Amino acid sequence: MPLVDLDRFDFLYATRVKGMKSAATRDLMATLSRPGIISLAGGFPDTRAFGEETFRELSQGIAPDAAQALQYGPTAGLESIKDVIVEVMDAEGTPARQEDVFVTTGAQQGLDLVAKVFLDEGDAVLCEGPTYAGALNAFAAYRPKIAHAPMDRAGIIPVAARETLMRARKQGVHVKFIYTVPNFQNPTGVTMVAERRRELLELAREFDLIIVEDNPYGMLRFEGEPLPSLAALEQEEGDVDRVVYLGTFSKIFAPGVRLGWVHAQPGILHKINVGKQGADLCSSNLSQMMISSYFRNADWRAYVKRLTGMYRERRDAMLDSLAEFMPREVHWTHPEGGLFVWATLPSYLDTTAMLPRAIAKNVAYVPGEGFYAGGAGKNHMRLNFSFVEPEKIRRGVEILAETTRERMELRSDMERGSRRGKKGGQRSASFAPGAGG
């Protein structure tokens, strides 16, 4: 049969890759490059703030060490960058020892390595619901089950997390770790309160689990007092044990250098080291030396302060315009830092189905369902404020509000019409109960 074979190696692909599908959402996201679009969909820090001159000086500064910068380096990272990491963690209030630090190619690699080290197929991970979509992606390659424990405005709900763990135990599912983004979480912007951090740690002890604490945004606090990290809380009572802390330079310096780190106890780091050797041997020396030089010689705290000042202004613009334009049925989080606001629409609205309307009007956001493993979260949207100027945020939110209102009106028009149809004795359609529209 003359079949045109478009992908002739299909029979060779690993099952796990065959299962990986490009989400419809991602196809929609492809339209984001269109000219004039206001994208509230990204998760980008604003690297325009860094400046050409600083970058040039930085490059010149490491030029004398060109040979080393262009060479392979140790798998766990250069000593100089580890010193910087200890300093950064200290500034965040987490005591760290140089020997417990392991450099990775972005915290994203940290997520992959942790999953690689801990997960067998069919094991489970307890995540916040919703959780960082990139973590779900990283874990997916190892084919775990994902259990979400719901959150409220104080973070993951420990009682619910406990129930989930009990249920898993009963079902014989082996939960290996809890994954959490405690500060200004992606996607919700919510910060876990101190009390719950302790409870979560206690829960991990009770069930003898690892906690993967992902803290990319901790330094981007606009208001309120910084809270102790889970890694810091653990160390109040002893050595580094079950908390695996992931940090990154992406938000306090720049994501382009692709540099993050894992802070954990030596046993875990040893396994991670083996995993990284297979993945990429070592992270870029060039990036590590650039960062070391910058953090040693420049006022990095002032840069972070400048960034947070800018993001704060943009968050305010977003919260103000949400309050001004959104229908009263819509509510949203009030992040004290970070990059994101999480908006909740009436339960019948499906933000994925609404996205094309918004894109047609030149605004984009990320629909909520991508932040859940099982397709929940359809009536939510993640809005990014860090990368867009305040005036554009305002215009973007205004258009989003308009689109939301239109969808709500259509829904009620359709419901009204259907009810009338029923009165007329006709067989008439109605919306599925509880289903998204």
Add this chain to the structure above:
Amino acid sequence: MARVAVLRGGHSMERDVSFVTGRRVQHALERLGHEVHPLDIEEGTTAALMELAPDAAFVCLHGPGGEDGTVQALLETLGIPYTGSGPLSSIRCMDKDYAKRALRASGIQTPPSRTFLRRAMNEMGASAALGVAADSLGYPIVVKPAREGSSFGLSRVEDQDGLLDAVYEAFGYDAKILLEGWVDGTEVSVPILEPAGEEPSVLGLVEIRPREGTYNFEAKYTPGATDFAIPAEVPQETAVRLRETALTAYHTLGCSGYARVDTIVENDTPQVIDVKTIPGFTETSTFPLAAEATGMVFEELVETVLESALRGGAQAKL
């Protein structure tokens, strides 16, 4: 050698696919020795076209804004010859409601359908008629936006329970939607090419066999997600009928240059589902694959399409 503006990108949901088509066409034109100027659809596009004054525009846009007559009317105004169909034919094909009415009037089989407009929902309580409309078609039905390419916003509805939700989703993509009777059968795509000075003819019959489930947006553009059989494995008589039907549809809708007629063959009768005036020219698109199967390499296909625009001059198409 001609100076050719390749229009690609645009604002529709198929922007990305348009870039893939555009890039491939651009490279082919370059290899053919033409002077190529790729352009996106943005504020300065008209000014750029006026300044460039190309010998022709190769339109690689898919979906609303690019395939619906908008660009074609402008090019006509600017006196720039362009590839493919004219404004009226474009909107007739883009809008499945218009297309199906015209096809039916010419005696071409197309699945029965009912049209609903957002405005009627709002001003006349039209959703009261949804249930009746679906019943008259008989389940299962397909609910889809009238003017969206690919399979965005399309759902199959098994019974009344899923109807309103499907309608609501389709309205996310367009202010006009269709409820359409479900047709079961072999999917056959019929690419038609109309070289300059010749009658349009069928390039070949392409049978589409999705590996799993329906042929959706993802399957359409993911290598390996779909198998194509060229020529389609249909009885000789059906093949003849498919060719006739596709050519009649092409003429009825007033297409020019090239087009692709998508059908489903139910009980040996081809039912026309959709006519694309700017079919994809990507590596996985049926049109270029069918051309290759006849021994026509991609460059030759691109040259033929371009030639029909150049030789047709700037005279008004339908």
